[in-house]
Amino acid sequence: MTNPIARRIQTYTTTIAPVLRFVMDSPYAHRDVSQPHADLAVGNPQEMPLPGIVDALERWAVPQHKDWFAYTMNLPTAQEAAAAGLRERVGVAFAAEDIHLTNAAFVALAVALNTLVDPSDEVIFISPPWFFYEMMIQSVGGVPVRVRIDPHSFDLDLAAIEAALSPRTRAIIVNTPNNPTGKIYPPSTLTTLAGLLDRASARTGRTVYLLSDESYHRIIFDGREFHSPTRYYANSLLLYTYGKTLLAPGQRIGYIALPPSMPDRAEIGQAITAAQMALGWAFPNALLQHALPDLEALSIDISRLQARRDRLVAELTAMGYEVTRPEGTFYLMVRAPIADDEAFCQRLGEARVYVLPGTVVEMPGYFRLSVTASDDMIDFALPVFARVREEARQATL
Ligand SMILES: Cc1ncc(COP(=O)(O)O)c(C=O)c1O
The missing domain is CATH 3.90.1150.10 (Aspartate Aminotransferase, domain 1)
Incomplete structure (x- = not known):
């Protein structure tokens, strides 16, 4: 058998x-x-759940025209609301057309990896990791390369990342604020990391992309400031989910956002859309896209x-x-x-x-x-x- x-x-x-x-x-x-x-x-x-989620879903479940539940890729009203939220929180001038709506961060990551990684490309991930990174890298034929954090500060171990960068490195996944350590990586770390990635890209003539998993970037304590890697490194893709901020992870919506600093973002944006189709229409349901401007304003x-x-x-x-x-x-x-x-x-x-x-x-x-x-x-x-x-x-x- x-x-x-x-x-x-x-x-x-x-x-x-x-x-x-x-x-x-x-x-x-x-x-x-x-x-x-x-x-x-x-x-x-x-x-x-937050009553506001229920209100938004009820309100936007009522069709306003015949295309309300038609095949929906990136609804402009949703893209604009997401970009405006990011501009305010992250301090980067994200454009609406550079928001690619996905079924939350899981799918944002799957789409990003499918868009960028060829078989046998290496993808660095940081350990302790979110438990699915390694498997998701393997799922596109990539080679996962594990780099431990500094065990005392829980900060990135930049020397270890530098040592792990090779001619085959295609991407690095960075998660801040970090699950499970709770660490927000500081500007000094992100600045040095950006320098390492720029130099590695220049050496091989092939861009190393930073996949910035910012699933928790609105779950910040003690009035701290969040520092998005997209402010420090031009070739970053910001991955976000509403599942954490709304504490409704079964309602699957989030996005990939490409910062205006990214040189190839038009080409990459088109490839992201193709990857979403190839993965089986990896776009959020129309209802969630209609509701996104209301959901964007809510938080636990x-x-x-x-x-x-x-x-x-x-x-x-x-x-x-x-x-x-x-x-x-x-x-x-x-x-x-x-x-x-x-x-x-x-x-x-x-x-x-x-x-x-x-x-x-x-x-x-x-x-x-x-x-x-x-x-x-x-x-x-x-x-x-x-x-x-x-x-x-x-x-x-
Ligand atoms: C670090 C991290 N990334 C991504 C995800 C996936 O989020 P979602 O299920 O909302 O797509 C999670 C959820 O646990 C997470 O902790």
Whole structure:
């Protein structure tokens, strides 16, 4: 009997084995949501959606002309609203026609990789990464090249990136604010990175593109400033999703934005549209595109997320955990009190507190918490964190 699965897909299942274990065979996978529990595992909503999302979808679901639900690539009203939002937040003069609407950041990344990467081209990604980067690079025949961050500052390790740049490097994926570290890369890092990429491109005569995953660029704490790599490096593609800002990741809309500084953006823009068609019409549904100007104006309450971050950092630290304090995003990284983070998360899961093992994001020995959990869930989780830590400590004495 021949194997029913394509070899390509078999490769991915190896690459994302820890993710598959977590979503298919863990206490989280088998959770019973009818029982009291705390879900801090992933950036999913744990409360009712923003009423403004419902209003926008209801309002824009009513057709205003016969083409309302026709095949829709890039609706100009949506492109203009997205570009205006970016101009204000990012401080780059994005033009409406350089916004390419996609089914959120996942598809923005898939389209960008399909547009730029040839088989055997190398794509640098930063570890700890978002769990799907490596698989998505493989999916276009690219060669993933892993570069670790500086483990102390959580900043990019620029010397390691420089060493990883080769004549085959086609792109680098940079995620800021970063999932899972919560780090916003500072201007000095981005300036040096841009210099490295410019020099690498000049050496080979082939542009190295920066895929700037800015999924969380509106989830920023403590009044900090966000620095978009597109301000520093001309050949950057900005990838964005509304799924985080609206905390509605099942409503799939986002975009690729090409900055005005990008020399080949007309040609690349056309190639992006072709890639979206080749991928099976990878454009957002017409309804979401009509609603985008209203959605652009909405956001979850960031101060509530920040308050949950502060509470978790303070209380877990008081229990003896070592906790990072994120500058943005939904996530906190906590050091597990035993080396085997998956075993520790299993014990938390048995007490119906669900968190993500660090192994899934290439940070073994840690676990990740999401502040999208409700306050009630955090009330439920805190005594469990204290008890399971104490049990683990006693067991290792
Ligand atoms: C860093 C990062 N990039 C991309 C995505 C994908 O976002 P979406 O599902 O909204 O496309 C996520 C979602 O978890 C993420 O954390």
